[in-house]
Amino acid sequence: MKLSTLSRKQEIYRTAAKLFKEKGYSAVTMRDLAAAVGIKAASLYNHITSKQQILSEIILDIATQFTQGIDAIASQETDTITKLKAVISQHITLTADNPYGMAALNNDWMHLEGKLDRYLDLRNRYEKKFRGIILEGKESGELKEVNTEILVYSILTTLRNLYLWIPKKAELKKDELIEGLCVTLLQGVER
Amino acid sequence: MKLSTLSRKQEIYRTAAKLFKEKGYSAVTMRDLAAAVGIKAASLYNHITSKQQILSEIILDIATQFTQGIDAIASQETDTITKLKAVISQHITLTADNPYGMAALNNDWMHLEGKLDRYLDLRNRYEKKFRGIILEGKESGELKEVNTEILVYSILTTLRNLYLWIPKKAELKKDELIEGLCVTLLQGVER
DNA sequence: CTACAAAACTAACGATTGTTAGTTAGATTT
DNA sequence: AAATCTAACTAACAATCGTTAGTTTTGTAG
Numbered sequence: 257m258k259l260s261t262l263s264r265k266q267e268i269y270r271t272a273a274k275l276f277k278e279k280g281y282s283a284v285t286m287r288d289l290a291a292a293v294g295i296k297a298a299s300l301y302n303h304i305t306s307k308q309q310i311l312s313e314i315i316l317d318i319a320t321q322f323t324q325g326i327d328a329i330a331s332q333e334t335d336t337i338t339k340l341k342a343v344i345s346q347h348i349t350l351t352a353d354n355p356y357g358m359a360a361l362n363n364d365w366m367h368l369e370g371k372l373d374r375y376l377d378l379r380n381r382y383e384k385k386f387r388g389i390i391l392e393g394k395e396s397g398e399l400k401e402v403n404t405e406i407l408v409y410s411i412l413t414t415l416r417n418l419y420l421w422i423p424k425k426a427e428l429k430k431d432e433l434i435e436g437l438c439v440t441l442l443q444g445v446e447r
Numbered sequence: 448m449k450l451s452t453l454s455r456k457q458e459i460y461r462t463a464a465k466l467f468k469e470k471g472y473s474a475v476t477m478r479d480l481a482a483a484v485g486i487k488a489a490s491l492y493n494h495i496t497s498k499q500q501i502l503s504e505i506i507l508d509i510a511t512q513f514t515q516g517i518d519a520i521a522s523q524e525t526d527t528i529t530k531l532k533a534v535i536s537q538h539i540t541l542t543a544d545n546p547y548g549m550a551a552l553n554n555d556w557m558h559l560e561g562k563l564d565r566y567l568d569l570r571n572r573y574e575k576k577f578r579g580i581i582l583e584g585k586e587s588g589e590l591k592e593v594n595t596e597i598l599v600y601s602i603l604t605t606l607r608n609l610y611l612w613i614p615k616k617a618e619l620k621k622d623e624l625i626e627g628l629c630v631t632l633l634q635g636v637e638r
Numbered sequence: 639c640t641a642c643a644a645a646a647c648t649a650a651c652g653a654t655t656g657t658t659a660g661t662t663a664g665a666t667t668t
Numbered sequence: 669a670a671a672t673c674t675a676a677c678t679a680a681c682a683a684t685c686g687t688t689a690g691t692t693t694t695g696t697a698g
Contacts, residue, residue, distance in 0.1 A: 264675085279557060282473035286656060295676065298657080302675050307656065337637060363554055366470060399636050405616060406627040407636055413608045414601050421600050428594075436597040444635025445590050445598055446528060455645085477686060489687080490646050498686065 265303045268293055272310045273356035277419075281311055281364035312371040315361045319378040321350055326385045336393030340411075340442060343386065345434050347415040351422050352430065358419035386412065411441055456494045459484055461547070463501045468550035468610075472502055472558045503562040506552045510569040512541055517576045527584030531602075531633060534577065536625050538606040542613050543621065549610035577603065602632055 271292045275284040286307060290297040304310055329342045351358050368375050387408050393399035399407075414437075422433075462483045466475040477498060481488040495501055520533045542549050559566050578599050584590035590598075605628075613624075 280471050280473055280554070282471055283558065285654080287654090296678085298659095298678080299676050301657070363471070367474065398638060400630075400634075400638050402631050402636055403619075403623070403627045405619075406624070406631055409612050410605050410628065410631050413605050413611070417604045417608065420604070425596060428596075432594070433597070436594045437601065439591075440593050440597055440601050440635075442635050442637040443591075444631075444633050445593055445602075446633040447589060447591050476684080478684090486645085487647060489648080489689095492687070493645050 268300060268303055269310060269314060270356070273314050273354070273360055276311070276314070276364055277356045277359035281360065281367045308369060311360065311364060312368055314357050315365055315368060315375060316371060316378070318350065318354060318357045318361050319375055319382075322346070323378045323382050323385075325350070326382055330385045330389055336389060336396060336398040337442065339389050340393070341434070341438050343389070344415065344437050344441065347418060348422070348430060348434055348437070351418040355419040355423050358416075362416055362419065383408070383412070414441060459491060459494055460501060460505060464505050464545070464547035464551055467502070467505070467555055468547045472551065472555035499560060502551065502555060503559055505548050506556055506559060506566060507562060507569075509541065509545060509548045509552050510566055510573075513537070514569045514573050516541070517573055521576045521580060527580060527587060527589040528633065530580050531584070532625070532629050534580070535606065535628050535632065538609060539613070539621060539625055539628070542609040546610040546614050549607075553607055553610065574599070574603070605632060 268289070272284070272289055275288060275292060279288075286297045286300060290300050293300070325346045326343060329339050329346070332339060332342070365375055365379075366372070387404065390399065390404055390408055394401065394404070425433075428436075459480070463475070463480055466479060466483060470479075476488075477491060478488045481491050484491070516537045517534060520530050520537070523530060523533070556563070556566055556570075578595065581590065581595055581599055585592065585595070616624075619627075
């Protein structure tokens with residue numbers, strides 16, 4: 257019973273994330289979600305407590321993973337390029353694991369209401385750590401003297417939007433993807 | 448009267464785009480929009496015909512500009528790097544002109560309903576032209592032999608999401624931004 | 639000053655929203 | 669067999685949605 261409850265609950269979360277990606281949080285009704293799961297809307301409430309909570313759970317779960325991951329990477333004692341490759345690799349791994357959740361995180365975070373501050377904290381912490389890695393690399397001479405903000409924006413945007421693209425290119429092996437993205441983002445494309 | 452009607456209408460469109468960026472199309476009610484403009488919801492309909500039409504107008508206007516722009520760039524008789532710089536420059540210019548509209552285009556296109564096919568046509572045409580420029584550059588040896596799809600994804604994603612970032616960094620002069628992005632995207636950051 | 643049109647208003651409509659209450663079928667435990 | 673529990677159901681709620689109808693205010697041209 258505990259097992260079946262849990263799997264039903266997780267089925268609801270997964271289905272919700274998928275619908276949120278397709279239409280956005282606000283456009284998905286509890287009746288949409290229920291139909292996709294194969295039950296009536298009221299029955300959802302035997303497993304979840306509110307629409308809000310579904311969104312919060314999806315987003316904060318992923319955001320926490322990212323923040324913990326970059327904390328670990330930033331505190332490693334290696335060169336900047338290695339750290340950047342680890343960041344890229346983490347993004348690819350977590351996105352491949354949960355592309356629908358990543359979509360919700362990117363597009364629906366502003367509907368978090370009660371958990372909004374918590375999310376923004378995690379997001380700021382992540383960005384600060386990432387910027388720290390970049391600054392370190394510029395000081396050590398490993399990175400070019402490009403405008404820091406442009407660089408941070410450019411890399412983070414590419415990584416944050418991987419969810420739009422990874423599911424469609426499943427044939428690309430993860431290792432090739434990591435390698436290809438590292439070359440493109442770090443070494444550029446101009447010969 | 449024609450003048451005041453037009454400016455009121457355009458005020459509604461601009462305000463709508465701004466609200467769409469903040470909360471997404473579905474979460475913005477006609478009462479929200481009316482309040483932001485300073486009138487009652489019913490009064491909006493003296494100027495516009497439906498919520499749908501506001502979204503369609505905002506998105507298709509920008510999408511058309513982008514497609515026309517890349518058609519012109521692709522048919523130029525210059526090297527690939529020059530064309531790519533022109534594409535980057537166009538993105539920066541159009542985004543700076545209308546960052547809220549760019550947000551709607553990126554996040555709310557799936558709510559276009561009747562005009563969805565038209566939008567997808569424009570989008571596909573744009574992507575094909577862009578991919579064509581990339582392939583040309585690889586054939587001529589101007590670009591490295593990186594996976595084409597990774598490259599197309601990486602550059603287009605960065606450019607499409609400039610709206611998230613340009614308004615906050617207004618102090619950056621446009622020329623610096625173009626130069627900085629070209630270096631970052633084309634030549635990479637690794638020394 | 640009058641006439642007319644543009645643009646605001648109030649009121650309300652039918653539909654849909656998230657959610658609650660109360661009930662029931664079926665499985666598990668005692 | 670009786671009791672309990674889980675997870676589904678139907679029905680309905682108050683609120684809010686986009687939009688329409690009808691009316692009043694406002695500004696301008698003759």
